[in-house]
Amino acid sequence: MISVEALWADFGSPIVTAEDYIDSLRGRDMNIFFMGERVLEPADHPVIRPSINAMAETYRIASERPELAAVHSDIAALQVNRFLHVPASPADLVAKHEMQRELGRRTGTCFQRCVGLDAIGACHSVTFDIDGKAGTDYHQRFLAFLRRAQAANIVIGGAMTDPKGDRSKAPHQQSDPDMFLHVVRRDQRGIYVSGAKMHQTGAINSHWLIFMPTMRMTANDRDWSVVGAIRVDSPGLTYVVGRQTNDTRIVDGGEMDAGNARFAGQESLIVFNEVFVPHQHVFMDGEWNHASSLVERFTTYHRSSYVCKTGLGDVLIGAAASAAEHNGVETASHIKDKLVEMTHLNETIYASCMAAAHQSKPVASGAYINDEMLSNVAKHNVTRFPFEIARLAQDIAGGLIVTMPSEKDLQNNEVGPLIRKFLQGRDGVEVTDRMRILRLIENMTIGRNAVGYLTESLHGAGSPQAQRIQIARGMKLDDKKARARNLAGVGERAK
Amino acid sequence: MISVEALWADFGSPIVTAEDYIDSLRGRDMNIFFMGERVLEPADHPVIRPSINAMAETYRIASERPELAAVHSDIAALQVNRFLHVPASPADLVAKHEMQRELGRRTGTCFQRCVGLDAIGACHSVTFDIDGKAGTDYHQRFLAFLRRAQAANIVIGGAMTDPKGDRSKAPHQQSDPDMFLHVVRRDQRGIYVSGAKMHQTGAINSHWLIFMPTMRMTANDRDWSVVGAIRVDSPGLTYVVGRQTNDTRIVDGGEMDAGNARFAGQESLIVFNEVFVPHQHVFMDGEWNHASSLVERFTTYHRSSYVCKTGLGDVLIGAAASAAEHNGVETASHIKDKLVEMTHLNETIYASCMAAAHQSKPVASGAYINDEMLSNVAKHNVTRFPFEIARLAQDIAGGLIVTMPSEKDLQNNEVGPLIRKFLQGRDGVEVTDRMRILRLIENMTIGRNAVGYLTESLHGAGSPQAQRIQIARGMKLDDKKARARNLAGVGERAK
Amino acid sequence: MISVEALWADFGSPIVTAEDYIDSLRGRDMNIFFMGERVLEPADHPVIRPSINAMAETYRIASERPELAAVHSDIAALQVNRFLHVPASPADLVAKHEMQRELGRRTGTCFQRCVGLDAIGACHSVTFDIDGKAGTDYHQRFLAFLRRAQAANIVIGGAMTDPKGDRSKAPHQQSDPDMFLHVVRRDQRGIYVSGAKMHQTGAINSHWLIFMPTMRMTANDRDWSVVGAIRVDSPGLTYVVGRQTNDTRIVDGGEMDAGNARFAGQESLIVFNEVFVPHQHVFMDGEWNHASSLVERFTTYHRSSYVCKTGLGDVLIGAAASAAEHNGVETASHIKDKLVEMTHLNETIYASCMAAAHQSKPVASGAYINDEMLSNVAKHNVTRFPFEIARLAQDIAGGLIVTMPSEKDLQNNEVGPLIRKFLQGRDGVEVTDRMRILRLIENMTIGRNAVGYLTESLHGAGSPQAQRIQIARGMKLDDKKARARNLAGVGERAK
Amino acid sequence: MISVEALWADFGSPIVTAEDYIDSLRGRDMNIFFMGERVLEPADHPVIRPSINAMAETYRIASERPELAAVHSDIAALQVNRFLHVPASPADLVAKHEMQRELGRRTGTCFQRCVGLDAIGACHSVTFDIDGKAGTDYHQRFLAFLRRAQAANIVIGGAMTDPKGDRSKAPHQQSDPDMFLHVVRRDQRGIYVSGAKMHQTGAINSHWLIFMPTMRMTANDRDWSVVGAIRVDSPGLTYVVGRQTNDTRIVDGGEMDAGNARFAGQESLIVFNEVFVPHQHVFMDGEWNHASSLVERFTTYHRSSYVCKTGLGDVLIGAAASAAEHNGVETASHIKDKLVEMTHLNETIYASCMAAAHQSKPVASGAYINDEMLSNVAKHNVTRFPFEIARLAQDIAGGLIVTMPSEKDLQNNEVGPLIRKFLQGRDGVEVTDRMRILRLIENMTIGRNAVGYLTESLHGAGSPQAQRIQIARGMKLDDKKARARNLAGVGERAK
Secondary structure (H helix, E strand, C coil), X not given: CCCHHHHHHHHCCCCCCHHHHHHHCCCCCCCEEXXXXXXXXXXXXCCCHHHHHHHHHHHHHHHHCHHHHEXXXXXXXXXXXXXXXXXXXXXXXXXXXXXXXXXXXXXXXCCCCHHHHHHHHHHHHHHHHHHHHHCCCHHHHHHHHHHHHHHHCCCEEEECCCCCCCCCXXXXXXXXXXXXXXXXXXXXXXXXXXXXXXXXXXXXXXXXXXXCCCCCCCHHHHHHCEEEEEECCCCCEEEEECCCCCCCHHHHCCHHHHCCCCCCCCEEEEEEEEEEEEHHHEEEECCHHHHHHHHHHHHHHHHHHCCHHHHHHHHHHHHHHHHHHHHCCCCCHHHHHHXXXXXXXXXXXXXXXXXXXXXXXXXXXXXXXXXXXXXXXXXXXXXXXXXXXXXXXXXXXXXXXXXCCCHHHHHCCCCHHHHXXXXXCCCCCCHHHHHHHHHHHHHHHCCCCHHHHHHHHHHCCCCHHHHHHHHHHHCCHHHHHHHHHHHXXXXXXXX | CCCHHHHHHHHCCCCCCHHHHHHXXXXXXXXXXXXXXXXXXXXXXXXXXXXXXXXXXXXXXHHHCHHHHEEEECCCCEEEEXXXXXXXXXXXXXXXXXXXXXXXXXXXXXXXXXXXXXXXXHHHHHHHHHHHHHCCCHHHHHHHHHHHHHHHCCXXXXXXXCCCCCCCCCHHHCCCHHHCCEEEEECCCEEEEEEEEEEEECCCCCCEEEECCCCCCCHHHHHHCEEEEEECCCCCEEEEECCCCCCCHHHHCCHHHHCCCCCCCCEEEEEEEEEEEEHHXXXXXXXXXXXXXXXXXXXXXXXXXXXXXXXXXXXXXXXHHHHHHHHCCCCCHHHHHHHHHHHHHHHHHHHHHHXXXXXXXXXXXXXXXXXXXXXHHHHHHHCCHHHHHHHHHHHHHCHHHHCCCCHHHHHCCCCHHHHHHHCCCCCCCCHHHHHHHHHHHHHHHCCCCHHHHHXXXXXXXXXXXXHHHHHHHHCCHHHHHHHHHHHHCCCCCCC | CCCHHHHXXXXXXXXXXXXXXXXXXXXXXXXXXXXXXXXXXXXXXXXXXXXXXHXXXXXXXXXXXXXXXXXXXXXXXXXXXXXXXXXXXHHHHHHHHHHHHHHHHHHCCCCCCHHHHHXXXXXXXXXXXXXXXXXXXXXXXXXXXXXXXXXXXXXEEEECCCCCCCCCCCHHHCCCHHXXXXXXXXXXXXXXXXXXXXXXXXXXXXXXXXXXXXXXXXXXXXXXXXXXXXXXXXXXXXXXXXXXXXXXHXXXXXXXXXXXXXXXXXXXXXXXXXXXXXHHHEEEECCHHHHHHHHHHHHHHHHHHCCHHXXXXXXXXXXXXHHHHHHCCCCCHHHHHHHHHHHHHHHHHHHHHHHHHHCCEECCCCCEECCHHHHHHHHHHHCCHHHHHHHHHXXXXXXXXXXXXCHHHHHCCCCHHHHHHHCCXXXXXXXXXXXXXXXXXHHHHCCCCHHHHHHHHHHCCCCHHHXXXXXXXXXXXXXXXXXXXXXXCCCCCCC | CCCHHHHHHHHCCCCCCHHHHHHHCCCCCCCEEECCEECCCHXXXXXXXXXXXXXXXXXXXXXXXXXXXXXXXXXXXXXXXXXXXXXXXXXXXHHHHHHHHHHHHHHCCCCXXXXXXXXXXXXXXXXXXXXXXXXXXXXXXXXXHHHHHHHHCCCEEEECCCCCCCCCCCHHHCCCHHHCCEEEEECCCEEEEEEEEEEEECCCCCCEEEECCCCCCCHXXXXXXXXXXXXXXXXXXXXXXXCCCXXXXXXHCCHHHHCCCCCCCCEEEEEXXXXXXXXXXXXXXXXXXXXXXXXXXXXXXXXXXXXXXHHHHHHHHHHHHHHHHHHCCCCCHHHHHHHHHHHHHHHHHHHHHHHHHXXXXXXXXXXXXXXXXXXXXXXXXXXXXXXXXXXXXXXXXXXXXXXXXXXXXXXXXXXXXXXXXXXXXXXXXXXXXXXXXXXXXXXXXXXXCHHHHHHHHHXXXXXXXXXXXXXXXXXXXXXXXXXXXXXXXXXXXXX
């Protein structure tokens, strides 16, 4: 068993630049698989690399736009990357969301660091609450952990979604106990956890992971009520990177066919096999009655984090506008009207998320959390509007996004010139520029980054029904009914 | 010609209560018509009175909820009603919107005071700007006017929408110059204006009106570029109150049939025939190049003011939930799902308006104005979602809202008992309570207050196309296209 | 007790013209109430008369457009009004729907005769089926009844919707047995029924009514499983006409304010107090297990009958286009685009209904019934699209539809000229023509005929959820799942 | 130059089975490129083969379901495949659409044969019309061609969409005349055409192609007003197969990852370089004033042909229902409600297309053509509803569709067992079956067949705006306005 100090030993000098970050991922001994093959060095894997590039932008932005992405933290008494900061005011959440939109604009994809950020926020307050009730010292452990992380400027990922098995049963009722991550053994130095987390965003690109329960627990689910932080290269972890639409385009077609060759998202299945967590890195162990508040706080943060999709929306609106120009139809009233509609929907999402930030409230630990109703409303809009924005983008772009020859055809001596001749748009437009923009629209609406822009917008941070349940809980029908009765004169006698 | 002091003579002691306010409307000599008859005392007219009641709530709330509706103004150095306050911070606009939603909940209709409030905000900054460019003293005049109004605690209405005549022509090109309100004469003491303002909300219920241009003016439209404040009982004014759906229900059917017997909106056509405005009450006269900024600032304020409709939405959601209970179906999953959808849409409007308030910015005069893009987005949602909320409310309520017998039938000895027998809902529900709630839903979705909840939501503060034009102006396509080009690699050579 | 012959005595000479029809309604002794007053002669009641006019159009069209509205019936061996015809081919249903759309265009409202028509269709086949199983002679009774009705060319209304009381209980479980219409007594000559039917369309404007169960019955509900035909002036019947939005406008404001002064719909509560039905007019009495098929066949016919709303849609599109012309904006691209959208939605409804007619199938009696899935789909579209069409019509029309002065103001010497001056639209448009079109749009979207165009579109022939239940029953998931498994290779081994 | 007889020489014995068809594609000398490589034998190319399989189903169905897919043609006096039949009655179009839906269900993709079928229909009537006006013999030439094709039972493809160049210019005005296909040379034996056709569906899988103008022509566009039939292996043709989302999955991931391994669509760019067409195969040459009617008739047929997407919808609904079962949530009310919504939308498309078939009308040649308004309405629904159906399918399926490991991971000894353990759904569900269904949903919503289900639904047979233009042309505003004026009493005097 390795000591906590040893676990942190190689995080001595802080990561500063995007390049530092990429270097920091090399040479780790992780058990990663993709398409049936062991991936020894993800940073060199052509399919995985774009997801690392996207994460690296979270470092670049901290130096380029410090007013958005760097912030003083009282915890480490340092200027830290906002992705390691516990929100301490509405202004913090407002800046966070502006940063997320800007990163969406810069990458056109999921930059993968919000799960960890929102896990930090949720753990800050829940550990505080548990300690208050149970006399534990989780909050101090958590602060110590976070202080080290801030100083080292590392990426912390979050891991929440369990396989769940038979969805009608609680964790302790499952025929296979591993259907939810749980403590299988405890010793003097720490705990050992087994199970799996699915759909985990950016895990391979992180340095540490915080694992958390995925739902409300019962008194019989103590062993499943566990939160902790682990190194991503801890023994006992296996990662299987999921396939994405067009993931191998970058290999088989080339950069132009990829649409957005530099950036992509990443999700993986993480299997835990008796992974050791020293006590100092355990932030909940058995306090089952706090699991639901952890989940709710995390999702309240995280649903507003989907403001990032408005950054993707900006890119897609820009791409559609460019495609219209290339076709020479940018002044057609129906084209302009569609761009307005796309903008209207995109800004409605933005407004919902920003309102949820501005109207955030502090909890006992001092952390500020987005307004719960508005955050759910915001995410619920995210489950709808990007699909319509994508439809409109395809409408403007034309069918060529799905019938266009490969960049390799363009390089072919026989057909390359034919493609250049017949794909010529309005005068003065470079054919390859036209093709690149169309490939980007393909990428975001039916290609690799449609994974993040569409499907993840549905299911990330909870599927639509999860928001509806929260909206139902918060809709204050009693007050609303009283208002209606008052105006209707209910209780007054008919004359 | 009467002096300015004389014009203010009868506003000596401030209005305090809702009852004071109603009293203040009596005994005025105004030329008001409704359904072909002169209305001598609107406060006693059964069809008009509910609109006065709604306005009176803007006084009641100031005493009952001062944290929302009363605020210190530096202008009069007094605690004033928020409807007379120039927003001096984002918090001011946030409180304003909360007050508007609450008034929507209390009245279930348009309480008619926002046009004047938003006119005050717009005039504050535009007069400041004109003075800075033209060396005029409009801003001081305006402050003096507002100081008196704050001290007297009166209602200031706003008047903007001109008849417009041939919409392809500028004001000075119209065959009838009265198609836009304009100066017909000037003398040493002031100006004389003629023309008309249409669809004017709550004008009859006001004490003073601020009239403003309705659109961008040209250098030839100087006489039409005029802003001023007048008493609503100024000589030369004629009001024709418009008909509303079911306006006479309160007379012909009784309070129960009315649905919401106490509260309604009000709109009128105001005709100006050489109405005198002393110089002290003139805030623009000929500065045509500031007309568009006046209109834009007014609409930016006013589009967010439509947050009030979320208060009406609260009432309608509450009414639908009550109707479901009365029918014994409140636990049906499709009913609950519809209530969630109504709430989601309602809160999306709220979020848009609140974001526009939180992200307000100051202009040169120091006044804060809602974020322009978000305010347009907010209003654009208002042109859509209340219609769907209303449809869902009707869905839940059932067809009885349009087939229900009159309260007079209920009072009839022969059919009254039959109605009570057959309209009985679930056990324990009073039949008249059920009927009242259904009448309220009728009132808000296809009755008198549907005027305010639906049609006014479309056209007030500008029709949908007006928002689309503003959204188009603000959508920053150049930045968006640059982002798309960057990610697509436009300008890079195909390999 | 009166004999069957006596019951038919005064229907000797057939009704031919619309005027004949209106005359036929006079002088009947019916117990009708409206707004607390007994209505002795509905044809002379200004509020009710428009609904009679609408029904009268079903006669006028039979002479003016016999190819649509007159048809040979084998039952009476006569050319009959299509509203008395049992559909005997897809072409019959196609012609029926074209007739319904045309009547919608002619009246702009509910002409109220489809319930009875669809009751005839449903009874034809269900009586046939019962006889086949139970050895009864209902079918012959029904044919004899229909033969007389066809010969006399009378209006047969249908009555289905019971008050239902506690919706979680079957009829026999209700604390008040009258919550569903039922047999209270039987004697040698016939049966006596008590209870009530709600929301009954055009009942007062009919000559006879067919009453039917409203839902599936159980073995304990035999007394509630009853179908029969009665004269509308049968002893024991009381009618309470429901209030409609703006119903009294025609009285208080005049023809122009009414929007559509000639035509309106009508719905009433009908109370049955031991109403006698001779055996010859009883078409079901106790055969509870056929109640559900009666309801399903009726609703399958009736849901497609909502094609009439496309006729109303035609009027509203035409009105919106006229309003745009009056404003001089008919060539604006956004206006044209809205008219296209309205047309697209309207024709989608039409297509759904027509497909349900073309794909009708015969049942055992030989009657053709619309395709069940498509008929439900058609009606489900009717619960949505008219609301959007109405919203777009209001958008095009402008706010004047809810702020316009009364016709009485126009007649006033003082304000009449002002209104004419300021409501002038583009050159050459008569002000009153402009006002009339706007009043028509008010009438159909937030006025009297919005009852039929909007609320009735939701709830008539079953509320949205009723269609969803039928769609769920017919959606053949097993076949669809098999198709998916086949393409996915389910059952094949992973290599 | 080869003679017409020689051109037909190798089509002697008719193709009968799907296997015959595939064999018939081998050994042809065609100039085909994909991803920069010459494709010598498309039937053996793993990426292209699925599109050939889909086309082959059009043969299989003719023997398995002859009532749908085989029909007697008077032209060849033979029972022919319906894809070679000129519709001679509404029943023909109804059967055609049922066949198309069934093929959609069988393949889950675009089976590529409708363009040619609809070209046959359009050419039949347009050649007839030209001959009537111009004294030409195109119709006889066309019948002779079709007779041979029917006898040989070959696939005829259609080619319409030109590159168009500068969209503000007519063909003869383009700086490059090849932007529209045109006659470059004529001699005694025939004509020579150059240019290109884009987005051509199934061209490589066809035996012959009919090329047609893409839009209205002017008197100066005679050389561009050309229709003819050519062998797909004619000298001078080059094909570049477009890339589709996930097209190489079948190669890089395996059959399970492909989602629908057997079937896919296909589109290519076809370049014409002085391709010879003997006179007997020329069906228009210079009759520019018939180009628009050819395009309109083709699109009227073709827009209804999009009924095939309801077959894809059936598959996707079935897949979503299966996924819900695998997750054990198929009885959740929100899941069932989503399946109902998907069905409702799918059947609305079906109803629109079927109504357009049932209400088809004959033109002069005797061919029946779908109702134009309804066909445009049908296609316009196709540009919307599949996107919402796809969104709902993803909602039901869950995020796993975009995060799931590869089949190759499943085959890996280390991670395969982990995947089987953690992706286990409800008891009794085979993990690979669950994965296969999820991959199918990926395939249809964000994978290879989303090309056909989504993007092609937008742009095939004309983009949304093209339908709106046709709807605008057919919306008969004059009649609608007359109806509105009649009901509003326009022209009547105000009293």
